[in-house]
Amino acid sequence: xxxxxxxxxxxxxxxxxxxxxxxxxxxxxxxxxxxxxxxxxxxxxxxxxxxxxxxxxxxxxxxxxxxxxxxxxxxxxxxxxxxxxxxxxxxxxxxxxxxxxxxxxxxxxxxxxxxxxxxxxxxxxxxxxxxxxxxxxxxxxxxxxxxxxxxxxxxxxxxxxxxxxxxxxxxxxxxxxxxxxxxxx
Numbered sequence: 001x002x003x004x005x006x007x008x009x010x011x012x013x014x015x016x017x018x019x020x021x022x023x024x025x026x027x028x029x030x031x032x033x034x035x036x037x038x039x040x041x042x043x044x045x046x047x048x049x050x051x052x053x054x055x056x057x058x059x060x061x062x063x064x065x066x067x068x069x070x071x072x073x074x075x076x077x078x079x080x081x082x083x084x085x086x087x088x089x090x091x092x093x094x095x096x097x098x099x100x101x102x103x104x105x106x107x108x109x110x111x112x113x114x115x116x117x118x119x120x121x122x123x124x125x126x127x128x129x130x131x132x133x134x135x136x137x138x139x140x141x142x143x144x145x146x147x148x149x150x151x152x153x154x155x156x157x158x159x160x161x162x163x164x165x166x167x168x169x170x171x172x173x174x175x176x177x178x179x180x181x182x183x184x185x
Contacts, residue, residue, distance in 0.1 A: 029054075029113040031104040032080045032094060039074045042099030049093060052083040056121040059128035063179050067158045068131065079104075081118055137184040138163060140176055149184060150174075 032053075034042040043055045056075040061068055078101075084091070091110075094100055104111040132138060132152040139149050140163070150163040156175045163181065165172050 027083045027085045029081050029083050029115065029118045031111050031113060032082050033101045033104055034078050034080055034099050035101055036078060038099040039078065039080055040099075042080050042097065045098045046080065046082060046094075046100070049090075049097065051090075054081040054118060054121060056081075058126060061129065061131040063131065066177065066179050068155070068178060070128065075121065081113060081121065131178070132161065132181065132183070138181045139184050140180055141182050142180045143176070145174065145176070146180075152181070 032042065032046075039055055043053050046053045057072045058075045059070050060073050062071055063069075080100075082094075091103070094103055134152060134154055136152045137149060138152045140146055145165070148165055148167075150165040153162040153164055153173065155178075156162050159178055160175045161178050161181060162173055163176055165174055
């Protein structure tokens, strides 16, 4: 997992937003909702304003043009985490930041996150998310075997995968295009 964050240049201690009250060092983590697919834009603009932000990312396997590719995607789509002081006067600046929709609130009170959660989001040892796991049930969505269920075995290069099928009461292994496979719900 990759984390985009703003850290202090002086030994790794927390950086407080510009204009925050130094007598009130009590800062908490809050959730900021972003516009669709603009998490990185919101993060960049919040960083420019001097806020400490976190955008946890995870490596995810996807199908693009019939091939498997690994992408870095936000762990939480449309959300960025920001550290703010309750007494800070910069709350109104968040609403006008490009890429930001709003601060998530419940009953008119901004949603506060426990520090332990943010620490967990910042972990970097999270495994990548594979498209299919060996032993997972899949269904073939097209071709002569369309509609048959099978068990995913392993990848066969970039564009194909081996699937164990039961045909005429006998187990058979076939190689199928990855884009024709779908997880069984």
